[in-house]
Amino acid sequence: MRILPKHTQRAAIAALGGATLLTLSLLVFIIVFVLEKGLPVLSLRFLFTNPQDMGRAGGIFPTLVGSVVLPLLAVAIATPLGVGTAVYLTEYTRESRLTRVIRFGTDCLAGIPSIIFGLFGFIFFVTTLRMGWSIISGGLTLAFMILPTIIRTTEEAVRAVPRAYREVSYSLGATRWQTVRRVILPNALPGIVTGVMLGVGRSIGETAAVIFTAGSSLRLPSSVFDSTRTMAVHFYILAREGISTENAYGTAAALVIAVLSVNLIAYWLMNRVMARRS
Amino acid sequence: MKLFGEKGVERLLTGIAFSAISALLLIALFIFSEGLPFIMRYGLRGFLFSSEWQPQAGQFGIFPMIVATLWVTLGAIAIGAPLGVAGAVFLTEFMPRPVMRAVKPTIELLAGIPSVVYGFIGVMVLAPLIRSTFGGPGLSLLAASIILGVMILPTVISISIDAIMAVPQSYREGSLALGATTWQTVRMVTVPAARSGIIASIILAMGRAVGETMAVIMVAGNAVKLPGSALDSVRTLTANIALEMGYATGTHRQALFATGVVLFVVVMALNSIAGLAIRQKAGRR
Amino acid sequence: MNPKIDIQGLTVSHDGQPLLRNVDLAVPEHRILGIIGPSGSGKTTFLRTLNRMNDLEPGFHAEGRVLLDGQDIHHPSFDAVALRRRVGMVFALPVALPMSIYDNVVYGPRQSGDRRGRFDEIVERSLKAAFLWDEVKDRLSLSGLRLSGGQQQRLCLARTLALEPDVILLDEPCSGLDPISTAKIEEALTLLKQRYTIILVTNNTKQAARVADETAFFLMGELVETGPTGKLFTVPADKRTNDYITGRFG
Numbered sequence: 001m002r003i004l005p006k007h008t009q010r011a012a013i014a015a016l017g018g019a020t021l022l023t024l025s026l027l028v029f030i031i032v033f034v035l036e037k038g039l040p041v042l043s044l045r046f047l048f049t050n051p052q053d054m055g056r057a058g059g060i061f062p063t064l065v066g067s068v069v070l071p072l073l074a075v076a077i078a079t080p081l082g083v084g085t086a087v088y089l090t091e092y093t094r095e096s097r098l099t100r101v102i103r104f105g106t107d108c109l110a111g112i113p114s115i116i117f118g119l120f121g122f123i124f125f126v127t128t129l130r131m132g133w134s135i136i137s138g139g140l141t142l143a144f145m146i147l148p149t150i151i152r153t154t155e156e157a158v159r160a161v162p163r164a165y166r167e168v169s170y171s172l173g174a175t176r177w178q179t180v181r182r183v184i185l186p187n188a189l190p191g192i193v194t195g196v197m198l199g200v201g202r203s204i205g206e207t208a209a210v211i212f213t214a215g216s217s218l219r220l221p222s223s224v225f226d227s228t229r230t231m232a233v234h235f236y237i238l239a240r241e242g243i244s245t246e247n248a249y250g251t252a253a254a255l256v257i258a259v260l261s262v263n264l265i266a267y268w269l270m271n272r273v274m275a276r277r278s
Numbered sequence: 279m280k281l282f283g284e285k286g287v288e289r290l291l292t293g294i295a296f297s298a299i300s301a302l303l304l305i306a307l308f309i310f311s312e313g314l315p316f317i318m319r320y321g322l323r324g325f326l327f328s329s330e331w332q333p334q335a336g337q338f339g340i341f342p343m344i345v346a347t348l349w350v351t352l353g354a355i356a357i358g359a360p361l362g363v364a365g366a367v368f369l370t371e372f373m374p375r376p377v378m379r380a381v382k383p384t385i386e387l388l389a390g391i392p393s394v395v396y397g398f399i400g401v402m403v404l405a406p407l408i409r410s411t412f413g414g415p416g417l418s419l420l421a422a423s424i425i426l427g428v429m430i431l432p433t434v435i436s437i438s439i440d441a442i443m444a445v446p447q448s449y450r451e452g453s454l455a456l457g458a459t460t461w462q463t464v465r466m467v468t469v470p471a472a473r474s475g476i477i478a479s480i481i482l483a484m485g486r487a488v489g490e491t492m493a494v495i496m497v498a499g500n501a502v503k504l505p506g507s508a509l510d511s512v513r514t515l516t517a518n519i520a521l522e523m524g525y526a527t528g529t530h531r532q533a534l535f536a537t538g539v540v541l542f543v544v545v546m547a548l549n550s551i552a553g554l555a556i557r558q559k560a561g562r563r
Numbered sequence: 564m565n566p567k568i569d570i571q572g573l574t575v576s577h578d579g580q581p582l583l584r585n586v587d588l589a590v591p592e593h594r595i596l597g598i599i600g601p602s603g604s605g606k607t608t609f610l611r612t613l614n615r616m617n618d619l620e621p622g623f624h625a626e627g628r629v630l631l632d633g634q635d636i637h638h639p640s641f642d643a644v645a646l647r648r649r650v651g652m653v654f655a656l657p658v659a660l661p662m663s664i665y666d667n668v669v670y671g672p673r674q675s676g677d678r679r680g681r682f683d684e685i686v687e688r689s690l691k692a693a694f695l696w697d698e699v700k701d702r703l704s705l706s707g708l709r710l711s712g713g714q715q716q717r718l719c720l721a722r723t724l725a726l727e728p729d730v731i732l733l734d735e736p737c738s739g740l741d742p743i744s745t746a747k748i749e750e751a752l753t754l755l756k757q758r759y760t761i762i763l764v765t766n767n768t769k770q771a772a773r774v775a776d777e778t779a780f781f782l783m784g785e786l787v788e789t790g791p792t793g794k795l796f797t798v799p800a801d802k803r804t805n806d807y808i809t810g811r812f813g
Contacts, residue, residue: 005459012461013372019364023435024381026428027388030399084294092291094621104553105299111482111549112305112542113489115516119538120305122523123312144301151298164658168719170619172671173648173726177287182674183660198390205392208491208516212523236394236492239401252395263390267383 031256038253046250051218055234056244060251062220066135066228067258070214071203073139073224074146075196081143082150083185083192089151090158091180110148114208117145121213133227138214145209146199153198153270157191158184190269197266205259207232231255309542313535325536331502333522338533340540342504346419346512347488349505350498353423354430354487359480361427362434366476369435370442371464382439389432397496400425405497414509417499422512425497426490430483437482441475442468474555481552485545491516515541565633567592567730567760568613572627575608575617582608585627586786588779590730595752595761597775597792599768601812604781606764607655610732613762614650615643631730648675651723655735657715659707664690664699667707667718671726685725692755693721694747713744720751730760738766749774768808772796780804 049059085106089099121141131137161184169179185192207230215227216237229237231251238248317325320338328339365385369378400421409416445468453463469476499511500521513521519534519541526534566589575583583605590596598606608617615636617623629636636646648671660667668686669677677685686703690696695717699705707718716736723731733752737745752761752774765771771778772792779789780801788801799805806812 005462009459009461012464013368016364016368016372019361020368023361023365023431024385027385027431030391030395030428031388033399033403034395081294081297084291085297088291088295092288102295102299105302107553108546108549109298109302109305111485111489111545112302113491113516113545115489115491115519116305116309116538116542116545119519119523119535120308123535124304124308128308144305147298147301162658164654164656165660167616167619167654168658168660168722169670171614171616171647171652171654172674172722173644174670174674175284175644177284178674182670187661201390205390205394207392207394208520211520232392232394235398236496239394239398240496245402248398252398255392256395259390259392260387263387267387271383 031260034249034252034256038249038251038256041246041250042253047254050220051234051247054243055218055238055247057247060231060234060247060254062218063229063231063234063251064254065220066214066230067204067232067255069135069221069228070138070142070210070230071200073135074142074203075199077139077143078147078150078199079192079196082147082195083154085147085151086154086158087180087184090155091176091184106148106151109144110152112145114145114206117141117209118212120144121209126213132225133213133215133217134225135214135221135228136224138210138228139224141209141213142203142206145206146202149198149202150192150195153195154188154192157188157194160191161187190272194266194270197262197269201259201262201266204230204262205232205255206230207236211236231258306542309535309538312532313537313539316529316532316536317539320533320536325533326540329504331518333526333530333533336529338529338536340515340518340537342502343513343515343518343537344540345504346498347514347516349419349508350422350426350494350512350514351484351487353419353508354426355480355484357424357427358430358434358483358487362431362479362483363438363476365431366435366438366442367464367469370439371460371468378439382436385432386436389436393429393490393493394496396425396429397493400493400497408509412509414507415499415511417497417511418509419498419505419512420508422494422498422514423508425493426487429490429493430486433483433486434479437479438472438476441472441479444475445471478552478555481548481555485548485552488548489516489541489545491520495520565592566590567632569630569633570627571630573609573612573629574626575605575612576624577608578622582784583612584784588786588789590760590762591777592760593756593758594776595756595763595774597771597778598762598764598781599766599771599778599807600781600787601807602766603783605784606781607734609781610652610734610762610764613730613732614647614652616647616652618643648726649728650730650732651726651728652732653716653719653723653734653736655738657712657719657739659710659715659718661706661708663704664707664710664718665703668722668725670722675726689721689725690718692724692751693717694751695721711744713740713747716740716744717748717751720748724755728759730762731755733761733763735764735766737770745770768796780807782807 046059047064048061050061052058089102093099121137125131125137125140126133165183166179169183210230211233216229216233217227218229221228232255235248235251235255238244238251325338325340327341329341330337330339369381404421404424405416408418408421449467449471450463453467494514495517498514498517500513500517501511502513505512515537519537523534568590570586570588573583573586600606611617612625613629625637660670665686668689669682672685695714698714710718737748755761763775775792778792778795780787782803788799788804796808
């Protein structure tokens with residue numbers, strides 16, 4: 001008996017649709033689960049008081065500070081490098097062996113697992129350069145990690161600036177750098193900010209690269225040479241060592257909200273860029 | 279205001295442009311210089327193919343971790359790839375475009391959920407479920423595969439959607455005009471045409487699964503032994519590094535860096551293959 | 564009288580394909596030189612050679628000499644950026660930069676390090692010369708993108724005038740404009756030639772006939788004929804010129 005195409009079509013839609021539904025519900029479940037368990041614990045008091053007894057009681061204030069300071073430092077280091085690289089690739093040179101090598105290197109860097117970044121940061125910044133477990137070691141390691149993201153998004157944003165703007169600027173006697181500074185970078189800004197926000201999001205959620213470079217001190221840091229603990233690391237330690245499930249949920253909720261809102265801003269900006277382009 | 283001048287700026291930017299590649303080389307240099315001497319001394323064969331990992335006794339065989347990583351990754355792909363590709367096909371070919379355009383960024387947004395959160399859910403929800411359904415410790419190869427399978431979904435879906443969207447509309451129209459159903463068109467025309475992009479998405483996802491650390495540590499159980507079944511506790515290469523790095527010294531630490539070398543090489547190979555697949559597609563068009 | 568720009572044996576190619584062949588042309592000072600010819604005849608390439616805009620694209624190669632006030636603009640010691648400040652350009656499509664009208668006009672002077680104190684005066688003088696001042700004088704902080712196409716093109720002209728160049732190149736500046744805007748730009752050009760040397764590329768032969776003092780006819784990368792506009796349009800020396808201006812092709 002021959003099965004009618006109409007029927008295979010219906011079966012295929014059911015199977016594919018079912019798979020899609022399963023995928024989406026799995027992903028949504030994760031967020032809902034964390035928020036449902038964590039939001040009752042989460043409060044301003046929880047965010048802004050110091051932990052007691054290794055986090056068994058009290059809040060997460062020092063880790064909140066860590067999760068703000070480390071990503072900011074990482075972005076402060078990676079943004080000039082990433083934007084500079086992207087501008088060089090798009091405005092200062094033509095496609096060549098050199099640009100291909102640089103792009104290949106960027107792709108490779110993007111693919112390195114975070115535990116390798118952690119190993120590297122530990123042996124290079126912490127040990128060889130004697131920076132110790134510190135905010136500066138962690139920030140530099142994270143900067144290496146998010147550099148490819150910033151390069152790629154900036155490159156896309158710079159390429160999206162209309163060619164006519166460049167022509168006009170050059171025809172009015174502007175130099176290359178003047179054109180970049182006055183016309184290209186201002187117009188590419190939303191795209192650049194998108195890349196930076198994605199980098200911040202990734203830094204906030206990162207654990208493996210941070211725990212071996214910034215350490216896990218629960219004390220409030222007083223300089224960049226102090227060790228710090230981020231929310232992600234704190235959450236990991238609470239959960240893994242079974243210190244407090246309740247506080248782990250609360251920290252997880254704070255972590256997820258922070259990462260999702262940062263990424264949401266990034267996508268919102270990217271959509272604005274796309275909308276303006278068309 | 280003229281801090282650099284035109285030439286100076288150009289020189290500065292040329293220098294900066296090498297930052298990413300320098301970072302990559304620096305990372306490779308330090309990981310290899312810590313790990314390679316150990317491999318030379320201990321012997322590649324003994325390191326890769328011995329099952330004895332007893333740092334106190336000076337025995338460093340990572341064969342169980344290699345096997346565990348392989349199985350966990352294959353398991354993750356077996357779960358994540360069909361689901362992800364099915365989702366990508368359904369969203370692009372059977373859903374109105376606005377729906378796809380709304381769902382895709384949502385899925386990409388979910389890629390940002392920290393891996394520790396996935397791991398925690400694995401511990402709190404999945405492991406008990408496996409324990410009560412199949413028996414065993416719960417924290418197992420199966421649990422790690424499922425969690426990783428879910429974690430790689432956004433990667434597979436997002437890149438597969440891009441690949442399918444890149445198939446010219448005229449291909450589909452040609453098939454539909456010959457009386458094929460949408461499903462026949464998808465199976466015979468669209469998916470084959472997007473093949474290399476879909477494969478690239480799966481290989482990239484493999485790279486991610488091999489390199490994932492925190493989620494795996496939390497759900498895999500971390501016992502150093504060759505797994506006998508999917509319900510056994512296993513330890514992956516990444517978990518091996520992260521678990522012992524905190525206290526390892528001397529030869530032990532070098533052995534962990536050597537594990538990092540193996541990981542580095544495997545991930546680089548996977549990413550290069552994926553990159554090649556994507557570039558090949560771009561070149562053909 | 565010495566020509567403002569003297570072009571001798573100019574050949575331009577792109578990736579080995581010749582776009583212009585052996586062009587000899589003298590551009591007189593304080594005149595409007597009209598350049599006519601069908602599309603693809605090398606008019607725009609010619610224009611973009613004169614301020615070295617072609618340098619910005621890979622693959623272009625120029626031979627021969629282009630003398631501006633007797634100096635070869637392709638000589639290694641000749642700075643392209645300085646050249647573009649002396650030889651301004653208005654493009655076919657009006658492109659206002661995404662900034663205020665005021666900032667659009669002072670874009671050039673700001674880059675060349677002009678004194679800020681002069682900017683108000685430059686803006687007023689340039690916009691007046693481009694016949695745009697009355698329409699925008701009360702809203703100079705408005706984004707240039709908010710102006711109509713005709714207004715944007717006059718803004719582009721004003722922006723070029725703000726550089727106080729010697730030469731102004733116009734590449735089909737009226738191709739997308741309505742008749743009224745076109746008339747305003749043509750009126751502005753006839754006044755501007757007292758102070759500037761103007762080269763006007765146009766697809767519209769009637770426009771050349773109306774405003775140009777001299778006219779050159781390009782065909783398939785060659786300069787076919789050049790001469791006083793009146794003469795070229797009434798008694799052309801070359802049959803091809805006659806065919807083109809009487810509308811047999813193009």
